[in-house]
Amino acid sequence: MRNLHFRRAARTSVLGGAALVAALALTACQGGDTAAADNAAGSAPQKPAAGTSAAPASDSTKTDGSGTSASGAASGSGSDTAKESGSATRAPAAKQPQDSDTGSGSLPTCTGANTKLTITSVQRPVNHMLLTVTNTGSKACNAFYYPFLKFGEAQSVPPVVEDSKPQAVVTISPGESAYAGVTTSSADGSGTGGYSTQDLSVGFQDRNSGSASGMVDVPLGKDVYVDSTLTVTYWQSEMDNALMY
Numbered sequence: 001m002r003n004l005h006f007r008r009a010a011r012t013s014v015l016g017g018a019a020l021v022a023a024l025a026l027t028a029c030q031g032g033d034t035a036a037a038d039n040a041a042g043s044a045p046q047k048p049a050a051g052t053s054a055a056p057a058s059d060s061t062k063t064d065g066s067g068t069s070a071s072g073a074a075s076g077s078g079s080d081t082a083k084e085s086g087s088a089t090r091a092p093a094a095k096q097p098q099d100s101d102t103g104s105g106s107l108p109t110c111t112g113a114n115t116k117l118t119i120t121s122v123q124r125p126v127n128h129m130l131l132t133v134t135n136t137g138s139k140a141c142n143a144f145y146y147p148f149l150k151f152g153e154a155q156s157v158p159p160v161v162e163d164s165k166p167q168a169v170v171t172i173s174p175g176e177s178a179y180a181g182v183t184t185s186s187a188d189g190s191g192t193g194g195y196s197t198q199d200l201s202v203g204f205q206d207r208n209s210g211s212a213s214g215m216v217d218v219p220l221g222k223d224v225y226v227d228s229t230l231t232v233t234y235w236q237s238e239m240d241n242a243l244m245y
Contacts, residue, residue: 107142108139108141110133110212111213112204114137115133115141115172117132117133119132119218119220120132125187125243127184129181130180131149131180131182132177134175135172135175135176139174140173140174141171142169142170142172143171143204144204145160145234145235146235147203147232148202149203149230150203150215151200151226158182158230159232160232161183164234164236164241166234166236170235179235179236180232180235180242181236181242181244183232184230185227193227194227195225196224197223200217200218200220202215231245
């Protein structure tokens with residue numbers, strides 16, 4: 001009996017140990033399978049979910065870089081436009097004219113080079129002549145003050161009639177004329193030192209009352225008698241104004 005009980009106990013012990021070993025082996029196998037599954041999951045490439053871009057994050061960064069580069073190219077075009085605009089701005093402007101035809105101060109002076117002079121006798125007033133200057137140039141000119149006159153061999157020019165001074169400088173347009181009246185001698189014979197001559201020279205004044213040019217010979221066409229009462233008026237725009245003194 002005792003042997004039978006011992007054998008049963010030994011069998012039971014052996015069976016329990018075998019069961020324990022089997023359980024441990026099963027646990028080890030399950031742990032290995034789990035680790036293998038984890039490793040497999042870690043090594044397998046991840047597939048993107050539906051509707052999500054397949055491009056990796058690094059590709060997205062590159063795409064942004066391309067966009068920035070394109071924007072830079074557009075800015076470069078803007079820079080080129082700015083340069084072109086700047087070039088247009090630097091273009092010299094058209095130059096202003098040196099001589100303006102507006103304003104008498106900027107006009108040339110009437111001289112023998114841009115005018116023609118003639119002198120004629122008039123019936124009224126007596127012993128008077130009319131000196132006419134005509135602008136033959138392409139620009140208007142200023143006839144300053146009064147003409148210098150030299151009859152024959154005279155050593156001086158006759159005085160001017162101060163009452164004939166105009167309010168402004170006489171400007172002569174191309175083709176137009178101005179006038180000066182000349183009293184050659186007294187009507188009552190009160191003048192002295194009279195003489196006759198066929199020679200007359202005329203000079204122009206500049207804005208400073210100086211001589212603007214050399215004397216210009218003006219043919220008289222006949223003998224003209226002059227004496228100490230010889231006078232001349234300022235240049236006038238109207239013929240009648242020149243003959244009223």
